[in-house]
Amino acid sequence: MIDGGHLHLSVPDSTRFGYRIVRGQVDETVAGEEVLADIEKLRADIAIFRCPAGCLRQVRSLVESGLPPIHADTLVYYRCDLPARLDTGLRGPAPDVPASVRRATLDDGVAIAGIVRSGFDGYRNHYHANPLLREQDIIEGYIEWARSYTRPQTGKCTWVVETERGVVGFATCGEYSGQREVEIVLNAVDPTHNGKGLYSLLLHSLLNHYACSGFDTLAISTQVWNYKVQRVWMRCGLLMSHAFDTYHVNSRHLCRGNT
Numbered sequence: 283m284i285d286g287g288h289l290h291l292s293v294p295d296s297t298r299f300g301y302r303i304v305r306g307q308v309d310e311t312v313a314g315e316e317v318l319a320d321i322e323k324l325r326a327d328i329a330i331f332r333c334p335a336g337c338l339r340q341v342r343s344l345v346e347s348g349l350p351p352i353h354a355d356t357l358v359y360y361r362c363d364l365p366a367r368l369d370t371g372l373r374g375p376a377p378d379v380p381a382s383v384r385r386a387t388l389d390d391g392v393a394i395a396g397i398v399r400s401g402f403d404g405y406r407n408h409y410h411a412n413p414l415l416r417e418q419d420i421i422e423g424y425i426e427w428a429r430s431y432t433r434p435q436t437g438k439c440t441w442v443v444e445t446e447r448g449v450v451g452f453a454t455c456g457e458y459s460g461q462r463e464v465e466i467v468l469n470a471v472d473p474t475h476n477g478k479g480l481y482s483l484l485l486h487s488l489l490n491h492y493a494c495s496g497f498d499t500l501a502i503s504t505q506v507w508n509y510k511v512q513r514v515w516m517r518c519g520l521l522m523s524h525a526f527d528t529y530h531v532n533s534r535h536l537c538r539g540n541t
Contacts, residue, residue, distance in 0.1 A: 286320030288312055289329060294426070298419050301327035308333050314343020327533050328414065332357070335525035344531060351529035354408035356506040360520040364493040364500055367519060374486030374518070377479035379445055383487035386432050386440035386452060393449040394432065394440065395425045401470035407505060408528040414536060428454055428468050443471070443484045450475045451484055462498040485518050
């Protein structure tokens with residue numbers, strides 16, 4: 283990995299979009315000059331960084347240096363106390379159609395890719411805020427990201443919800459057993475199956491599984507504007523815990539080339 287002090291080169295993003303892209307997460311203590319130094323050290327075409335929502339320290343410095351960041355999105359995190367869920371019971375609402383949840387295998391990769399393509403069509407994330415990045419490349423990135431979790435590996439897995447029509451939804455999870463925390467990284471249900479209770483079934487199944495497996499916390503995140511899914515999370519007992527702002531910084535030569 284090619285690193286600066288706070289940012290690192292993202293090989294997947296750089297390969298996908300055709301620009302040298304660096305990424306990272308910073309907190310309130312990191313000065314904007316440090317972010318700028320990483321951008322210059324790593325010769326970034328595009329820098330993507332997240333900071334606690336409302337933190338403007340890095341933004342002001344970058345603007346003063348002639349690199350005004352694009353505020354690309356705000357990501358909100360929700361968490362569930364899993365031991366408390368054991369205390370209150372594990373029952374969730376039944377879906378409107380017969381369905382079951384299981385761990386995915388490599389054979390589910392094609393179905394998952396199809397769900398990503400239809401489920402994230404028109405979905406806006408931080409990449410969409412940057413005029414240099416192509417829509418099709420963004421979708422392909424989601425597909426690559428989702429399918430990477432179906433490969434056998436420690437700490438990563440995918441779950442699918444299945445009906446008589448096959449796999450109609452999925453959730454990729456990062457399992458951090460040392461911290462006794464699991465994060466749902468990416469999840470979706472095929473839009474043709476919305477409104478049948480399948481997403482709630484998937485979420486309740488994961489909450490129950492990880493609660494019974496000795497995990498303490500389940501975390502999940504989405505863009506702040508995605509109100510519908512946040513209402514589902516709250517009905518399932520998750521509470522908002524924190525948020526991050528995402529910024530994109532395009533290099534000076536790219537900005538000049540697009541003016």
